[in-house]
Amino acid sequence: MASTEQEILEGLAEIVNEETGLDPAEVQLDKSFTDDLDIDSLSMMTIVVNAEERFGVRIPDDEVKNLTTVGDAVRFIQGSQG
C-alpha cells in the first residue's frame, strides 16, 4: 500500500535516527543528507537498504547519488511505490 509523503518522511527520520542518532525532527524535506545532516556514504548505504525494506521499494545504487535532499528520497520512494 502506498504511503503518504508525511508517512515516508517520518519513516526516513526514524531510519536516520537509528543509524546516526540524529534527532528525527532535524530530518526535513529541504535538508541535504551530506551538507546539513552530515551523513557519510557508508551511513547512506545503510539508510537506503533499510528504506528499501521498510517501504517495499528498490533504490538502485545509480539512483542514490541523485538523492541529495531528504525530499529527493521521499519523492523517489513515493514514485516507486505508485
Add this chain to the structure above:
Amino acid sequence: MSTDRRVVVTGLGATTPLGGTITSTWEGLLAGRSGVRTMSHDWVAEHELPVTFAGELAQPVDEVLTRVEIRRMDPSAQYAIIAAREAWADAGAPEVDPERLGVAIGTGIGGVWTLLTQWDTLKEKGVRRVFPLAVPMLMPNSPSGNVSLALGARAGAHTTVSACASGAESMGTAAEMIRSGRADVVVAGGTEAAIHPICFAGFTQMQALSTRNDSPETASRPWDTSRDGFVMAEGAGVIVLESEEHARARGARIYAEFAGIGMSSDAYHITAPEPEGAGASRAMKQAVASAGLTPADIVHINAHATSTPVGDVAESNAIRRAFGNATDGMCVTATKSMTGHLLGAAGALEGLFTILSLHHRIVPATINITDLDPQIALDVVHQGHRTLPQGDIAAMNNSFGFGGHNVALTFKSYS
C-alpha cells in the same frame, strides 16, 4: 630527541567482569570476588557447549555507550573506548599536541562477533543486507583506530596481535614510542570480546578450558593441584603513558614509572609453552635489565598463571630460571583467579593491577587455592593480601600467548 626518556603512568581505565571501571574492579580484587558466572545466552544450550560459564562484563555496554556507538563499533572496540575514556579522564584529559599523542591497543581475536554475524547475514539475506561498516568493525585495528578518532591522536595508532600477550605488548610498544621520541603521550592497552560460541568450541576442542560447570566462581584456580583449564573472560584495560617531563610539566598525578620491557618468542610449539621456560625467562631478564634493575629489586610479580595444568608450572620454572635465589624475595599473585582470562586484554589489565599494587603497596590474594601445587616453587599470595615494603620498589607483569609470544613488563614505584 632523547632516546632514553623516562615513561610514567598517569591514567587508568578498565571494564571487566569485576566492574565497569578500574576502581570497582580493584575493589573486587581486594574483596576476593570472582567475576565468573554461568552464562544465560541461548547459544550455550543450542550448541551443547561443554563449558557453560565465563567472566562477562559486570557493567553492560548499553549503560555507558550510546545506541549509535554500539551499532557502529564491534564489542572489542566498544570495550576499548569505555576503558580509554576512563583512563583519559583519570589522567586529567591532558592538553597535548595531537601529533605527539599516540595509541597502541592490542587484541587477541578481534571482531569475531561482527565477522560471524555479518557472515550469517550474507548467507541468509544476501549481499545487500551486509552492513557497510562490516570490514572496519571486524578488523583487529578497529579498537585502536576508534580510540585514536575519539581522542584525535595523530602520532600513530598501533595494534599488536600476539594472542594473550597482546595487551602487554601494546603497552611495551607505547612506551617505546615515547622513549624513541615519536610521542609524548600514548594511550595503551588491550581489549577482547570473544565470548562467542566459536571460541568456546575451539578452546574446548583443545581441552584448554575449565569444565567446572557446577562451580563457576571457583573454576579459575591457578596453582591449585585441581586446576583444570582457564576460564574465558572479556573486557579491556587501558593506561595513559607519558614522558616524565610532559607529566611533570603539567603537574600530573603519577601512579608508577613504566620501567622495562622484555619480549621473546619460544619457536617451540604453536600453543604449548616451552617446559623449561627458556624463552619466558629471557623476556623477564630483559625486562629487569632494560629497567636498570637487578633481580633483587623485584618484590612482586603479577603472573600470567591462567589455571592450566602445564602453563602454570612452566611459568613457575621460568621465573626461578630468570631470578634464581632472588625468586625467594618476591611475592607472586594470579588475579585471573578472580577475573578469568581476558585473552588479548589480560596482559593490559594485569599491567594495571601491577601498577596499582605498587601505588597502593598491596598485592591482592589469589583465590580458589585449597591445595597449593608443590611444583609451584614461588611465594604465592593467598589466604589474605600482602603489603609491599615502603621505599623504592619494582614489580613485574608476565604475559604469554599462543604462538610462543613472551612479554614481561617492569614498573617502579614513583616518588
